[in-house]
Amino acid sequence: MTIVDILSWICLIPGCILCMIGGLGLLRLPDFYSRMHGGGITDTLGASLVLLGLMFQGGLTMVTVKLVMLLVILLLTSPTSTHAVGKAALTSGLKPFLGNPDNKGKNEHD
Amino acid sequence: MRYIFMSIVAFGTWLLWSGHYTLEHTLVLAIGILSCAFVVYLAGRLSIVDEEGYSIHLIWSLALYIPWLIWAIIKANIDVAKRILNPRLPIAPRIVRVTGTQKTDLCRVIFANSITLTPGTVSLDLDEEDIVVHALTKEAADDVQSGDMDRRVTTALEQ
Numbered sequence: 001m002t003i004v005d006i007l008s009w010i011c012l013i014p015g016c017i018l019c020m021i022g023g024l025g026l027l028r029l030p031d032f033y034s035r036m037h038g039g040g041i042t043d044t045l046g047a048s049l050v051l052l053g054l055m056f057q058g059g060l061t062m063v064t065v066k067l068v069m070l071l072v073i074l075l076l077t078s079p080t081s082t083h084a085v086g087k088a089a090l091t092s093g094l095k096p097f098l099g100n101p102d103n104k105g106k107n108e109h110d
Numbered sequence: 111m112r113y114i115f116m117s118i119v120a121f122g123t124w125l126l127w128s129g130h131y132t133l134e135h136t137l138v139l140a141i142g143i144l145s146c147a148f149v150v151y152l153a154g155r156l157s158i159v160d161e162e163g164y165s166i167h168l169i170w171s172l173a174l175y176i177p178w179l180i181w182a183i184i185k186a187n188i189d190v191a192k193r194i195l196n197p198r199l200p201i202a203p204r205i206v207r208v209t210g211t212q213k214t215d216l217c218r219v220i221f222a223n224s225i226t227l228t229p230g231t232v233s234l235d236l237d238e239e240d241i242v243v244h245a246l247t248k249e250a251a252d253d254v255q256s257g258d259m260d261r262r263v264t265t266a267l268e269q
Contacts, residue, residue, distance in 0.1 A: 028194055033232070034203050041190055041191055041229050045184060086234045090235055096203060
């Protein structure tokens with residue numbers, strides 16, 4: 001167990017946990033728009049940490065260069081696709097669920 | 111000039127992905143150079159070789175902005191993850207309008223993408239001056255409406 005391995009696991013395990021939390025968020029959150037935020041966790045910190053952990057395993061090789069490119073491409077495309085999906089929902093007239101799920105149906109404007 | 115820059119970038123990318131540095135596989139190398147030239151020719155025909163694709167001047171300012179963005183993303187991730195794991199699910203979704211003070215299209219896109227990259231806020235729509243943002247919580251909405259991120263994008267990238 002070298003230091004690189006330890007660093008790698010320090011990144012991989014929280015990354016995997018965050019990916020699972022993102023999936024849980026997709027299930028738990030009440031409507032389409034808020035579910036996009038759950039997916040956002042998996043897209044950003046979850047995927048970044050997993051890729052960072054794999055970079056530690058790859059060392060200074062071509063694999064790491066490709067992983068860095070994957071990370072950059074992921075961080076550029078995932079917000080764009082999230083925006084595209086959200087805008088499509090907004091223009092097709094899907095009403096967002098507003099307010100707190102505790103007081104269902106009552107919008108709060110503060 | 112832009113065409114030369116784009117050729118160099120395309121060929122560098124090809125080299126990194128293929129990993130053929132030596133002159134051993136001359137045929138593969140030749141095909142790589144040919145395909146890069148073809149891509150540049152196609153981009154020229156599509157007339158997308160413009161000022162936006164040639165934004166080297168942004169690299170240094172991005173180097174200042176990205177560490178702050180990563181820190182903001184980490185904070186927002188932890189906050190949203192806590193709220194998802196909380197059995198009471200303490201969220202209050204809302205839609206707010208945020209004014210972006212950026213002048214160029216590229217910087218507006220960077221700002222809108224930064225909003226979406228931060229969990230808890232998703233940019234839904236863009237018009238002339240405002241960005242329509244769906245926020246998961248009141249705190250996230252206040253945060254994006256305070257204009258902190260907007261200021262940082264503008265000062266870092268447009269000066």
